[in-house]
Amino acid sequence: MSVDEYEDHAESSGAVARGLRALSGAVxxxxxxxxxxxxxxxxxxxxxxxxxxxxxxxxxxxVAVVLVLLAQRVADHRRGVAGIFGSVGVFLVTGLLLWTQWWR
Structure with missing residues (x-):
């Protein structure tokens, strides 16, 4: 992988992480x-x-608000896998809340 390809890959993966973080923040x-x-x-x-x-x-x-805010804080303040896990945590807690309290 050349330097230019590496930089393009790093920029695109950073953009994906930022988009995921923004979406989880809205959720x-x-x-x-x-x-x-x-x-x-x-x-x-x-x-x-x-x-x-x-x-x-x-x-x-x-409880969901507390967990979601903690997970979003991790997503906002950590980079890499930890930040992605924070965003995924927001989605999981929200899904569980909606499933148990609104859709069942």
């Missing part, structure tokens, strides 16, 4: 917004006497 922000909506719905349901999300759902969203 993490979405999980935070979703948790705020669930918390607000739970609060309003209690105040107005209609059923809202239960304690398990609220707790799951809070």
């Amino acid at each position: 993490a922000a979405g999980v935070v917004v979703l948790a705020v909506v669930v918390l607000g719905t739970s609060y309003l349901g209690g105040q107005r006497g209609f059923p809202g999300p239960g304690k398990v759902s609220v707790g799951a969203h809070i």
Whole structure:
């Protein structure tokens, strides 16, 4: 591999990692917004006497927010495989949250 080919490969893999990190950041922000909506719905349901999300759902969203933010921090502050694993962690936690609390 020539120097030019190596630099092109490094630039393209860096661009992929940045894109993955940006996408996982947007997903993490979405999980935070979703948790705020669930918390607000739970609060309003209690105040107005209609059923809202239960304690398990609220707790799951809070735990998911903490895990997603920690994983995104790893993705943002580490390079290489550790950063990619941080982004993948965001996707996995989000998928698990959506599967258990919204789609089942």
